[in-house]
Every structure is written in C-alpha cells, then in structure tokens.
Amino acid sequence: MAPIFKADDSFDRSLFKGTSCAFGVFDGVHCGHRFLLSCAQQTAAENGGKSIALTFDIDPDEMFNADRLRKLMSNDERLEMLAQTGVDAVVALPFTKDFAASSPEEFLDRTFGGHVPAHLHVGSDFRFGAKAAGTVPDLKAWANSHGMVVDAHDLKSEDGAPITATRIRKLLAAGEIVKANHLLGRPYFMTGIVKPGRGEGADMGIRTANLVVGDQLRPLGDGVYAAYADVEGRRYKAAVNVGIAASFADRAIATCEVHILDFDGDIYGQYMKVEFIEWLRPMRKFDDIQELIATIQGNIDWVRKNL
16 A cells, blocks of 8 residues: 655655656545546656655545535545555645635645656646636646646546546435446445444344444435445445434434344444445335335345345
8 A cells, every 4th residue: 555645844745756646636536536546657657757646635625615515435535545546655735724725826836845746647627726716727837837747637437428526426316326336436335333223123133233424424315225344354245224214213313224134243333334236225214114124124135135
C-alpha cells in the first residue's frame, strides 16, 4: 500500500517534482477515477517518475453542502482505497476555509509550492479555486508557464454517459445497486460498529447485526438488499434492511439491519463491512407479523440460493 501524506505546512512539496499526478476528490474511487489514476501511472512509467493520487483530506462539499451531501465512503476509506490502487503515493491537501478562498492561481501555487509535476491528469470537468472559478483551460494556461503537461480526460461509461460520483449516488438512491456497482467497479459498501438492536428479530428467530449509519454516509435508497457481510475476516451471505423498519418505526434506531446467514456469534462492538449486490424489495409496513416473517424468510431464501 502506498504511503499517505497530509500536505500541511511541514510537507515537503519537492515530492511533486517530476511526478505524474491524478487530481480529484475521488469519492467512491470509481471506474472513472481508476482510469485517471492508471493514466498517471502510465505517464510516470514512461518518464521515470513517481505516480501520485492528489486529493483533499475532506470532501469539499462537507464545507459547502454538508446538509445535502451523501458520500460514497468516509474520508479515511477513500484515502486508504486510493493507496491500494497502485500509485506510488497519496497526497491529501488540507481543505480549509482559507484554502478554499484562494483564487485559481493561488490555489495552484499553494498546492505545488513551486515544485510542479511533469504531468497532471484531471477530469474534463475539473474546477478549482474560490467558487470553483478555475477551469481546465485556466489550468492549462498556468501549466504552460510552469513546465507542466495537463491531460484532461472524459470519464465515460459504455453508454457514453459520464462516470461521476453524482451519477452513482443517484443510482444508489433509486436502489439501482447493480448499475451503481458497475460504475464503481466493485460492490458498494457500508461500514460501522455493530450495536444492540430492538430485539424483535431475535424474537422472530431472525437475528440482525445493527449498524447506525449517518445520513451523510448513506446514499443508498431504503429497501431490502442481498449482500455480503465481512465479519471477523470472513465473508457471509446476508439479507439487509436499509432505512427505518416501517413496522417498527416508532422505536427503530438502526439504519442498516443485517441478517447474516449461517452465523450465530456475538459481534456487538465489532467493525463490520456490508457489500450490497442486489435490490430485493422496497420497505413496507406489515400489519400481520406472520406475513412479515414469511416475507423476510423469502428474502433470506433468495439470498441463500442466488448469491
């Protein structure tokens, strides 16, 4: 795994000199991002330099659109995944209010500190500086005067539509998990610490491991999903309820309730990762407890047979 550097005042920006950087927020580290990172690795290999994933320590929308933001992963997960893509280093710029207020030219001067990369790879819609005023033509003009080559790439899927985190979030919100996973290049996942639940599942013979996932890290639409749960280093099939259980809305807390097939251990307080594979059905309220049990059991049977 590549080292992760925080580009604070103590960071030696000479690391950038002669490198090939891919620059972006990289929420989700989706297929488009991976293409951008592979381009940086390719030009680095051709020029004998290092490849760097250049990003921010937080998603800038956490500062400007926190109430509407639905992230595909936490900042730590994003940086760790970037470090596993094959680049030589990950550099995270501290995104502060002062930095965000920089003019486009100041933004670039402060980012590189006079040690510009040989190549910089960005998406064709890349924006930077205060109020996102800087555009790719602005970036190329600055680069030309500093001896840096800028490569702007159209990040598109097979259907010609852009691969963006926004597009993936919309698919997830609609429960289109298969399409979202295709653009991510991996299963979408949620993580969290297992907490005690309401107890109804155990009473019905269907125990669940419960995660309380904040809204900002829950772009996935409410519903029941077929998934895999990573527990204690092992991967299990799972049927997962995302959202507040309608039949118990008056006392529900967990926003991700995971029934792990063929597992009966005590994992309260432990970390769990849930990978979502298929959407099974919408959330709905059941008036009859027997209908609820039969429906849940049907979901579990589907998972057992099809995953």
